[in-house]
Amino acid sequence: MGRYRIRRPVGTLFALTIAGGLLLTGCAGGESNGSSDSNRANRANGSLPFPSPAYSSGRPDTEESANHLSTFALDVDTASYGYARRTLAEGRLPEPSTVRPEEFVNSFRQDYERPHGNGFTVTVDGARTGPGDWSLVRVGLATRAAQPEAERPAAALTFVVDVSGSMGEPGRLDLVKDSLGILTDRLRDDDSIAIVTFSDEAETVLPMTRLGSHRARVHDAIDELEPTDSTNLGAGVRTGYATAVEGLRPGATNRVVLLSDGLANTGDTDADTILERIASARREHGITLFGVGVGSDYGDALMERLADQGDGHTTYVSTAEDARTVFSEQLPQNVELTARDAKAQVAFDPRTVQEFRLIGYDDRRVADKDFRDDRVDGGEVGPGHTVTALYAVRTRPGATGHLATATVRWQDPGTRAPHEESGQLETGALDGDLWHASYGLQLAATAAYFADDLRHGDTHGSALPGRPGLAALADHAGALATRTADTDVRRLAEAIQEASDLQGAD
Template sequence: MFTRRLFSTHALRRRGIRRLSTAISVATLFALLAVLVSACAPAATSIPSTSDASTSVPVTRIAEATVVLREEILAAPTIIAAAQAPVPGTPCCSTGGNTTVNGEPYDATFFENYGTNPFIDTEDDHLSTFALDVDTASYTVIRRFLRDGNWPDKDAVRVEEVINYFDWRYADPEEGAFSLHLEGAPSPFGGDKYWLVKIGVQGRHINTEQRQDAMLTFVIDVSGSMAAENRLGMVKRALHLLVNELRSSDRVAIVVYGSDARMVLPPTRASNSETILEAIDRLEPEGATNAAAGLQMAYQVASEAYREGEINRLILCSDGVANVGVTGADEILATIERFARRNIALSTVGFGMGNFNDVMMEQLADKGNGNYAYVDTLEEARRIFVENLTGTLQTIARDAKMQVEFNPQVVSRYRLLGYENRDVADQDFRNDKVDAGEVGAGHSVTALYEIKFHDGAPPADQALMARIRYQDPTSGEVVEQDAALAGEDFQARFEAASPMFQLAAAVAEYAEILRQSYWSKESRMSDVQALVRRLTDDLPQDEQVNDFLDLVNRAAALQR
């Protein structure tokens, strides 16, 4: 489990600022923004982001409204998730309200801005440390925007999730939980003298027959908002796919929530699939959204059905919107964390756009030692619940972290692409009490760095060392692995790098352009488009490349 943070420590180091992390309720944030949108004039001013002076965000007289509305907000029912308190004057959720505002394509849609990593001089800090992340929601949220003909909200773009959506075809480890894969070549978008490093971590695959039995508790939002776009209908179809993939020895329970919560199916063996599917098919949208009650009841059901040695996981299917429930988000978050420590994990799956809370869905999964995915099509549901089911269910590493050590005699500066909200203090890499990320069977994690070499650095010298550290969930043993890359290991030409390396460069630049990164201000989506078109010849019949090219084409058309 890893608590996401608003700002990268990398971004704050250059100003000598020590980040303060204070938990606040998303509920308060949601209520405050909703009232502001409806009650305040739409005029906005722009202020620079702490982590990127080139980026600005709208702020709508929040300080004044906070004083006036403080008592009303504190008295209102709260949403259960918690966000991190922003440093004053920095961005949080992007838009919200009952109707679209300022030309936004969807109403009441919430995302969070985590800033952009800067370049770091190795003489100031030669270590880069972060928690591994296997969430993929950002890629499919972006896809939903583009297929609807809209440029994505820049705050919806998390570069690492876009990169980690792809199957990079890394070789499985010969032994242990992970294999490490390093590759380097000139950066096609970084300018003269800049190089790109790709670090891949591949988790071992586990056959369906070898995975542990699973006790799954579906927590299904059946509130009125789930009637929009037939969201509940998509949830039903997605869960049909999942149930049909379960083994007969697995068990399923179903808890639903609208204005209140109720159990519609007690723990039932998957061999009784008709009973499970009939319970799913009977669900209909109803009432308000008491997500707190739904999660509380689901944890109670999962706790009573708990068996040592099984996978115990809640799967929350929702649009992330909650409008009634208990006050005091801290109590609910403490409950989620307590059950996560007892090996009852929480994964979240988002549905719908407009009246959608990405912030809540992402942070609930983080608190619950789970992962966050977004379903925009039935094919995406199939990818999550059929093709990657074992990885979705069974964890092979807990509190997984990566630390990259750059040789200051060889590398002069570096920049990590993405992972802004996954930062871990360098000194905590070997502190096993610090929360980090969870990785499922067969999942891979990829990190990209742009670096610059010192002129005249000996090519045989080590340029960087990548280390990962994690806990084996079965034995409790803490394991550390490493791999190194020397200057002579880099390809002299970008075109000489592997096709998957070149694809990763294109995917990262696509995400950087969409989030309006300072470092991509000179780039055009047409540059990415040309590279991906060329790669279709090197990667024929690769559906993920074809899907990606379609999105790049749509983005390029919108950028013109």
């Protein structure tokens, strides 16, 4: 997590005229609180003007940023949390490198107000976490509800299926086949499916086929999938995107769905080469990627990078119930897009905020100056989604007034016209105690604290402020589950308790 300290105004001021108003900005320090991915252009553009009187921000304690802004591409991935649950159920703590806090937080439903059309609503709230002037601030973004199946655009989906030897283990290819069968029955007659398999080589076993009267043909192709040899993921991606391009349907949502354990071990195993193929198809044809991970040994880092490069996201399935949720609910939702290249920027008021930390989103940071540069990649988001970002915020002792403004910027998926929406938070709106705050904020905090413990353990210097021990956190999660009878929250409580037991056994 990046950590930034905001200091009082220093340095010479210069003036910029923005939208008819005067914005005064300090010249000290750099421009960005993070760097965009290597493929992102580093082009200058205006940063978010802060809706308050002039101020300047000084050099922070990190070399990454010299201002009050935090900017990141939206991300709706959940694979990290799913894989952690699988690992804990097997009696092991997950590797810290596989724990991405934002994916834990975004694995749970939030009841934010939703917009009527495409785009987002913005909800900003927060609560004090205890002594030391620290609070957790939640930025919640929500898209409109998913349309009825009959009203969404047609879909052209190319499934790239790993049939390597490792996929023969229980809970891998068998789960994939069941999942594809569920989805085939769930899609509409005017949707299309293609299937590519890969092991040591790749093969198109079903060209792009309009479902209509051909569902039996699709089911036959799925039933014939069998595990074979090694994992040539590069060949699978290359053939999968070539098949998607060949079967491209103008006006439809064209997407590649990669189902794999992500363990490339033969052929083209260089991630950058594979990534460039995905980026090229995205740029030229607008084909996005949805990654579905399986298996107890899982190439989490590679699958995450593939999805990011493909303007898509990843999830993880370990049970038939997970598969039904992903393929009956999540994937049909993700057929349609409501926002392209969506980015968020949060502006903290240095008169009230002393320092802040964005929790997670480590590989989704965007240079602050690129917030309004629509050539720079953001995230793709579909209907029915919510996106939550949490910040640890230290306010100045006794400070009152404006605390933060959160703005989301996105492009219309059809016209590419840019839009923005904002929300604000005052210090007086912070709840006095996190564990008496709203249900949604408590749930997001519980997930974030859990991820923080798995990532850092007892390294208190990196712990989030106010983090309870795992036993107490499991009790908090259990109380939330009892309050709502939400099975997902009940599973969270169980996973935290499993982690607590494993740590106690060390």
